[in-house]
Amino acid sequence: MADFxxxxxxxxxxxxxxxxxxxDAHTAPELETAFQRLLNDKKFNIIVxxxxxxxxxxxxxxxxxxxxxxxxxxxxxxxLTNMSAKVYNVFDLLGFPLLYEIYKEEKEALTxxxxxxxx
Amino acid sequence: MASGSTIVTKxxxxxxxxxxxxxxxVSEAASAFGFLDEDIANxxxxxxxxxxxxxxxxxxxxxxxxxxxxxxxxxxxxxxRIVDFGRRFNPQELKxxxxxxxxxxxxRGGLGVYLMKRLMDKVEYNFMPGRHNEVRLIKYLQKxxxxxxx
Numbered sequence: 279m280a281d282f283x284x285x286x287x288x289x290x291x292x293x294x295x296x297x298x299x300x301x302d303a304h305t306a307p308e309l310e311t312a313f314q315r316l317l318n319d320k321k322f323n324i325i326v327x328x329x330x331x332x333x334x335x336x337x338x339x340x341x342x343x344x345x346x347x348x349x350x351x352x353x354x355x356x357x358l359t360n361m362s363a364k365v366y367n368v369f370d371l372l373g374f375p376l377l378y379e380i381y382k383e384e385k386e387a388l389t390x391x392x393x394x395x396x397x
Numbered sequence: 398m399a400s401g402s403t404i405v406t407k408x409x410x411x412x413x414x415x416x417x418x419x420x421x422x423v424s425e426a427a428s429a430f431g432f433l434d435e436d437i438a439n440x441x442x443x444x445x446x447x448x449x450x451x452x453x454x455x456x457x458x459x460x461x462x463x464x465x466x467x468x469x470x471x472x473x474x475x476x477x478r479i480v481d482f483g484r485r486f487n488p489q490e491l492k493x494x495x496x497x498x499x500x501x502x503x504x505r506g507g508l509g510v511y512l513m514k515r516l517m518d519k520v521e522y523n524f525m526p527g528r529h530n531e532v533r534l535i536k537y538l539q540k541x542x543x544x545x546x547x
Contacts, residue, residue, distance in 0.1 A: 300417060302416050302449070303413040304417070
């Protein structure tokens with residue numbers, strides 16, 4: 279069975295979700311639950327750190343699509359960071375870099391959120 | 398089928414918890430065949446997408462139906478043939494999904510089929526009424542000179 283884990287951290291007005299393992303049609307519902315929980319708690323500044331994400335299929339990408347509009351309507355964003363080249367390639371093939379902010383490092387995404395909060 | 402082809406087959410039940418098993422099976426075959434990591438990853442993702450579509454659309458998430466995955470290869474191409482016995486799944490026209498419009502309408506469909514087309518050299522759907530549905534995912538060994546055309 280695919281191994282997938284989500285770790286959730288809170289700090290400085292930003293929620294960080296760390297993904298680990300294999301995100302496919304079987305494990306995508308776990309990510310949906312994590313996003314739903316953040317939205318219920320009115321946490322709209324979200325960083326998804328993909329450092330330990332080994333694999334993603336379109337079922338995983340679909341979860342990001344499902345929540346981005348609601349998050350942005352509430353003046354937040356989902357920013358993606360620390361992707362391996364293999365995982366980035368899948369996002370890239372589907373055109374995600376046009377619509378999502380993707381950073382090499384988590385701290386870049388944090389800085390971006392802070393800049394917006396100060397403005 | 399061309400003579401001299403080698404075939405390995407695996408049958409799974411239509412449940413998403415079997416997807417990792419399918420990826421391992423296909424990756425092993427592609428690796429044994431001599432593909433490098435990037436191609437192995439692409440082939441395995443394309444097969445995951447095809448099986449996910451069968452589970453969701455052809456079998457409508459019924460967990461006890463069969464999916465047969467065969468890897469067929471010869472000197473000219475590497476093919477994965479995936480057979481199901483469910484509803485005919487008619488993929489929408491294989492053009493790039495409009496991500497902006499999909500977002501606005503909270504739609505997620507079409508991504509898997511589009512990915513399969515991008516990851517493989519050829520994707521073909523065959524429907525045999527009363528028998529089965531079949532998806533063929535093909536990688537040519539010499540990309541610019543497809544060896545087999547029908």
